[in-house]
Amino acid sequence: MFKQWGCGLGLNNFIGTTLYLCTYLFFMSVVIKVDNLSKKFKDFTAVNNLSFTVNKGDVYGFLGQNGAGKSTTIRMLLTLIKPTTGNIAIFEKNLQTNRKKILQQIGAVIEKPDLYKYLSAYDNLSIFAKMSGIKPTKQLLMNQLEMVGLAQRAKDKVETFSQGMKQRLGIAVALVHNPDLIILDEPTNGLDPQGITDIRNLILSLSKDRGKTVVVSSHLLSEIELVANRMIIIHNGKKMVEGNVAELLDPSKALIQLQTTDDSFAQQQLQQTKWIQFLQPNTTKLQLVMPKNEVPQLITDLVSKNVQLLSISPMHALENYFLSLTNNPTTHVESAAN
Amino acid sequence: MWNLLQIELFKISKRPRTYIAFIAIAAIVFIFQFAFKADGQSYMDLMLQSVKDDFTFERVKAINGYFMCYIILNTLLIQVPILVALVAADSISGEANMGTLRLMLSKPISRSQIIIVKFIAATIFTLLLLVWMAITALFLSMFIFGVDDMLIFRVKGDESQILQITKDDVMWRYFAAFGYATVALTVIAALALLLSIFAQNSIGPIIATVCIVIVCTIISNINVPIIDNNVKPFLFTSYLVGWKGFFYIATTEDGEPIKGSLENWPAIRNSLLILIGHIVGLVSLSIIIFKRKDILS
Numbered sequence: 001m002f003k004q005w006g007c008g009l010g011l012n013n014f015i016g017t018t019l020y021l022c023t024y025l026f027f028m029s030v031v032i033k034v035d036n037l038s039k040k041f042k043d044f045t046a047v048n049n050l051s052f053t054v055n056k057g058d059v060y061g062f063l064g065q066n067g068a069g070k071s072t073t074i075r076m077l078l079t080l081i082k083p084t085t086g087n088i089a090i091f092e093k094n095l096q097t098n099r100k101k102i103l104q105q106i107g108a109v110i111e112k113p114d115l116y117k118y119l120s121a122y123d124n125l126s127i128f129a130k131m132s133g134i135k136p137t138k139q140l141l142m143n144q145l146e147m148v149g150l151a152q153r154a155k156d157k158v159e160t161f162s163q164g165m166k167q168r169l170g171i172a173v174a175l176v177h178n179p180d181l182i183i184l185d186e187p188t189n190g191l192d193p194q195g196i197t198d199i200r201n202l203i204l205s206l207s208k209d210r211g212k213t214v215v216v217s218s219h220l221l222s223e224i225e226l227v228a229n230r231m232i233i234i235h236n237g238k239k240m241v242e243g244n245v246a247e248l249l250d251p252s253k254a255l256i257q258l259q260t261t262d263d264s265f266a267q268q269q270l271q272q273t274k275w276i277q278f279l280q281p282n283t284t285k286l287q288l289v290m291p292k293n294e295v296p297q298l299i300t301d302l303v304s305k306n307v308q309l310l311s312i313s314p315m316h317a318l319e320n321y322f323l324s325l326t327n328n329p330t331t332h333v334e335s336a337a338n
Numbered sequence: 339m340w341n342l343l344q345i346e347l348f349k350i351s352k353r354p355r356t357y358i359a360f361i362a363i364a365a366i367v368f369i370f371q372f373a374f375k376a377d378g379q380s381y382m383d384l385m386l387q388s389v390k391d392d393f394t395f396e397r398v399k400a401i402n403g404y405f406m407c408y409i410i411l412n413t414l415l416i417q418v419p420i421l422v423a424l425v426a427a428d429s430i431s432g433e434a435n436m437g438t439l440r441l442m443l444s445k446p447i448s449r450s451q452i453i454i455v456k457f458i459a460a461t462i463f464t465l466l467l468l469v470w471m472a473i474t475a476l477f478l479s480m481f482i483f484g485v486d487d488m489l490i491f492r493v494k495g496d497e498s499q500i501l502q503i504t505k506d507d508v509m510w511r512y513f514a515a516f517g518y519a520t521v522a523l524t525v526i527a528a529l530a531l532l533l534s535i536f537a538q539n540s541i542g543p544i545i546a547t548v549c550i551v552i553v554c555t556i557i558s559n560i561n562v563p564i565i566d567n568n569v570k571p572f573l574f575t576s577y578l579v580g581w582k583g584f585f586y587i588a589t590t591e592d593g594e595p596i597k598g599s600l601e602n603w604p605a606i607r608n609s610l611l612i613l614i615g616h617i618v619g620l621v622s623l624s625i626i627i628f629k630r631k632d633i634l635s
Contacts, residue, residue, distance in 0.1 A: 041632075075440070075632075075633065075634075078440075078443075078444040079443070079444070080440050080443055080444060080632070080633040081632040081633065081634070082630070082632060099446075099448075100446040100447075100448065101446070103444060103445060103446040104446045106444070108441075108444050110440050110441065110444065111437075111440075112437055114436055114437025114438055114440075114441065115436075115438060115441075116349065116352075116436065116438060117436065118352055118353060118354070119349070119352055123348075123352075127345050127348070127349070128441065128445065130341055130342075130345060131342070131345065131442065131445040131446075131447060132445050132446065133445075133446050173441070
């Protein structure tokens with residue numbers, strides 16, 4: 001296959017393409033690979049057979065309503081919680097057997113940025129830098145505090161800080177040892193609009209300017225939409241959808257919902273057409289993610305097959321997409337736009 | 339590990355509650371010293387009431403620095419476990435309560451290391467408490483009351499005894515007694531550390547530690563043969579006051595004290611080994627449980 005491809009493209013093109021692919025693959029190396037991850041707390045399944053991958057340089061959005069299993073998954077990535085089943089590989093190493101090495105390269109803010117309230121911002125940063133395995137200089141610590149706008153408050157105790165200041169200090173703690181992977185669990189919680197913008201810009205800067213991989217969880221799609229290039233939506237511990245945000249948000253595509261007099265008949269008719277490829281599986285309602293310009297043709301085809309349409313509802317925005325998925329507990333979509 | 343221990347000691351040193359124990363000890367010792375300076379004679383009269391016909395000695399010199407320290411230790415070493423629990427029971431639960439536990443455990447540090455470092459830090463705190471007790475109860479008392487031969491009042495079986503230790507034979511006994519007390523109180527620290535793993539705030543493990551110490555102490559003091567033989571040997575509280583053994587001097591057949599001797603060294607050694615066994619067991623259990631624990635705080 002490679003030979004045919006090479007002949008067809010010409011040798012120079014082949015070498016060029018190969019180099020491009022190698023470069024692409026190098027930069028797109030997998031940072032996190034999660035396979036069939038599950039976590040049970042007695043009878044409650046918090047995470048259910050979850051699989052996803054995060055590539056190098058991604059800003060990976062981790063979306064779900066409160067209680068969806070985001071924090072449990074993130075805690076498993078940070079070895080705070082032991083999975084019931086499944087595997088986690090980070091930097092292509094098994095997390096359980098290479099815990100120390102892997103955690104040296106991770107910085108995290110987990111839910112609230114709780115720090116030692118009776119210590120100063122400087123002392124907190126210094127302590128966690130040392131715990132991360134580095135010997136921080138005063139210059140490094142002050143630069144880090146400068147970056148999050150807390151240099152003037154370096155010697156003040158954290159108990160005197162606002163929630164936003166604590167959040168910024170938490171991010172400084174996460175970044176102080178220059179990790180390759182940054183995990184931010186609900187980083188904009190409790191922040192004012194300016195704080196939210198600052199965090200958003202910081203996340204984008206970490207990815208674009210410093211080549212970091214960032215996993216950011218949120219229950220707000222609007223947040224993820226603005227920073228992430230790839231995302232996963234989880235609900236009741238299950239993956240609902242994973243893919244490129246751009247594709248999921250592609251204005252040329254639409255998520256439509258059909259209401260008919262007989263949905264099972266409509267589904268049977270769809271199975272005999274090309275439209276079946278767009279049908280979302282395991283949903284109680286007929287939902288299709290498809291090119292917007294082909295919707296009229298779909299309607300024509302359905303009518304020609306005697307499907308009696310009651311309504312057709314387009315849901316363009318990711319917000320609606322998210323709501324439609326998470327409001328329907330039986331929905332389970334695998335890598336819709338991967 | 340050293341780096342982590344430095345961090346732990348730094349954190350302990352910055353917490354106001356750490357100093358409560360030192361202030362409490364100083365206050366109790368000063369009250370004792372003041373009371374004895376003001377009216378020590380009455381206490382001596384009361385204490386020697388039952389044996390005054392059998393013994394003759396110069397009473398004024400009986401209240402000296404060595405004697406004072408012994409009296410203070412007798413009272414204080416029962417209360418100090420509470421002060422040790424105050425810090426040790428906060429080790430893990432305090433971090434969980436503040437939310438720093440999850441951040442700490444997401445760093446490249448093993449959970450075993452964290453428990454060991456927390457335990458060492460609690461042991462150092464216990465040691466410092468005892469050094470502080472030595473400074474206030476022993477050295478300050480020596481300064482206030484002077485030094486002389488030391489008298490020990492003891493009830494052995496049905497008979498009362500007064501043991502006299504010459505002043506040049508006392509100091510090493512105190513060093514040994516403080517060393518023993520450090521080991522005994524470290525058991526409390528290890529117990530508090532174990533209990534702190536299960537809690538999200540430090541109040542629960544502090545109260546639980548104190549309750550366990552109280553219950554076990556009461557059981558240790560019940561004189562019923564079935565408990566004596568089957569329960570007491572396994573309770574750490576049965577060995578907490580073993581430090582007194584260093585002041586029970588051996589005597590000749592004529593009842594003359596033998597300088598530099600101990601009445602029952604094997605019993606002291608066995609007590610020490612049992613206490614160390616408790617420490618090893620409790621810390622090992624802490625490591626095993628903590629390694630398996632899901633951090634949900």
